[in-house]
Amino acid sequence: MSLIESLPRVRSLRLPRADGLIPWVVPSAIVLVWQLACVTGFVSARVLPAPSDVALAGWKLLLSGELARNIWVSFWRASTGFLIGGSIGFAFGLANGLSQLSSRLTDTTLQMVRNIPHLALIPLVILWFGIDESAKLFLVALGVFFPIYLNTLHGIRTVDPQLIEMGRIYGMTDGELFRRVIFPGALPSIFVGLRFALGIMWLTLIVAETIAASSGLGYMAMQAREFMLIDVVVLSILIYALLGKLADSASRGLERLTLSWHPAFQKH
Amino acid sequence: MQEALRFRAADAASVDRPDFVKHARLLRREADALLRGLSLTIRGLRKSFGDNEVLCGIDLHIPAGQFVAIVGRSGCGKSTLLRLIAGLEAATAGTVGFGEEARAEDIRMMFQEPRLLPWGRVLSNVEVGLGRDRASPDAQARAERALVEVGLTDKREQWPAVLSGGQKQRVALARALVSRPRVLAFDEPLGALDALTRISMQRLLERVWQDQAFTAILVTHDVAEAVALADRVLVIEDGRIAHDIDVNIPRPRRRGSAELGALEGSILKNLLQGTEDTSDL
Numbered sequence: 431m432s433l434i435e436s437l438p439r440v441r442s443l444r445l446p447r448a449d450g451l452i453p454w455v456v457p458s459a460i461v462l463v464w465q466l467a468c469v470t471g472f473v474s475a476r477v478l479p480a481p482s483d484v485a486l487a488g489w490k491l492l493l494s495g496e497l498a499r500n501i502w503v504s505f506w507r508a509s510t511g512f513l514i515g516g517s518i519g520f521a522f523g524l525a526n527g528l529s530q531l532s533s534r535l536t537d538t539t540l541q542m543v544r545n546i547p548h549l550a551l552i553p554l555v556i557l558w559f560g561i562d563e564s565a566k567l568f569l570v571a572l573g574v575f576f577p578i579y580l581n582t583l584h585g586i587r588t589v590d591p592q593l594i595e596m597g598r599i600y601g602m603t604d605g606e607l608f609r610r611v612i613f614p615g616a617l618p619s620i621f622v623g624l625r626f627a628l629g630i631m632w633l634t635l636i637v638a639e640t641i642a643a644s645s646g647l648g649y650m651a652m653q654a655r656e657f658m659l660i661d662v663v664v665l666s667i668l669i670y671a672l673l674g675k676l677a678d679s680a681s682r683g684l685e686r687l688t689l690s691w692h693p694a695f696q697k698h
Numbered sequence: 699m700q701e702a703l704r705f706r707a708a709d710a711a712s713v714d715r716p717d718f719v720k721h722a723r724l725l726r727r728e729a730d731a732l733l734r735g736l737s738l739t740i741r742g743l744r745k746s747f748g749d750n751e752v753l754c755g756i757d758l759h760i761p762a763g764q765f766v767a768i769v770g771r772s773g774c775g776k777s778t779l780l781r782l783i784a785g786l787e788a789a790t791a792g793t794v795g796f797g798e799e800a801r802a803e804d805i806r807m808m809f810q811e812p813r814l815l816p817w818g819r820v821l822s823n824v825e826v827g828l829g830r831d832r833a834s835p836d837a838q839a840r841a842e843r844a845l846v847e848v849g850l851t852d853k854r855e856q857w858p859a860v861l862s863g864g865q866k867q868r869v870a871l872a873r874a875l876v877s878r879p880r881v882l883a884f885d886e887p888l889g890a891l892d893a894l895t896r897i898s899m900q901r902l903l904e905r906v907w908q909d910q911a912f913t914a915i916l917v918t919h920d921v922a923e924a925v926a927l928a929d930r931v932l933v934i935e936d937g938r939i940a941h942d943i944d945v946n947i948p949r950p951r952r953r954g955s956a957e958l959g960a961l962e963g964s965i966l967k968n969l970l971q972g973t974e975d976t977s978d979l
Binding site: 592593595596597599600601602610611614615617689690691692693 | 717766784786802803806807809811813815816817825827848857858859873
């Protein structure tokens, strides 16, 4: 009886504003449980520092300017590498999707290169570029190239041929056909590639920075490990999680903006 | 009975609304002077795909402004004939000639699928039909007029994804009409619609054909639809015109009347005879 009575009340408690907070319930709960486990001594501070200690370490690094500098360096490397690799991948995807000749000329080669794990190239890249900026940019660019290339190509190849025929019947020039039919049709697939690429971008950068770097988030974490600063290590890991989420949200926002015609993006 | 049907189908209601028909007619009149259908002459038309000869010698004359329906069993070559007329495919031999010099915008085709751009609003999908005139300043006004014609002005800012099947086909019809074509080729445009929407779309097709006086060529597998709409029914069998039947029944035609029924029956009999002879069903 009391359960039945409480049901409508539970429903009425759900404020519309709270809907946006629902995704953050689980992460907040994890942090809360973590804090409790540390405070009660269930987990030793040498294994895992409390969230409050991590926040304190973050505050100190923020005050010294070190945190902002490292995040900025990593962000710059990630975005520059992403732009370089992404635009080359996009260009190849367009060329090979639109031109049979270009596809026959380069696709086999690219498929072979794709099967080499790009992180396996780290020793070679260090020999070539040293631990310079260009080494990190090269690895990130190589990592994001393939998801963007493959999904752009796939998107263009799978545009509905009936729509292309329709465009031709209605007298669209090649440029118009690309702008009005092929590119918008390929866009959902291009976004899939973009989101894959963003994940690979962070992964590659962090690995590259932990192995060979003198600045950046990965370097900060490795330095902290040397000095047994476990709170800074955990801080770096949490920042990766936040940056990853940020990149994903940005691409989702872009998706929602450009794919508003798509049934999947209507009526949220 | 007809009245009851009309009220149940949402598509039917807005198409048949008398005030909007009157409105469309008024808009129509100003441009009427320019509009005439093109006549069409086909000589010795053949089409093969590899070893498979789909059309083996079609000779046909269609006078300007006639409504011709082409029926036949699936695979008989009726769609291929239509695609050759619309210039979507090249003939193996023979010619398709129009009475006068025809521009690309004079001949339009409507398919079984609406083929709307999902990323374009209804109005910009209609503008696609303007062909080379897309960039002209009155493009939007012309597209809006075409939407009035099919009774969908209130949907101009919608995405195609939210429209019903019948509404999508009406947008496709507006897109085909917007360039004021002189020949309109229909490749089973109503094939995928439910029965009620089909009937209201048939009325719409008949009305725009009467208003705009283009030459209409309708490929359909529905013999009842062919006799209800067309001046003339061609039956195609094995890549040839097997029968050429004039439908001399005055318009407006009453759906389900004895005359239409008798004609439909005799055409169906012809078609089925062919089936039994070759026993390939």
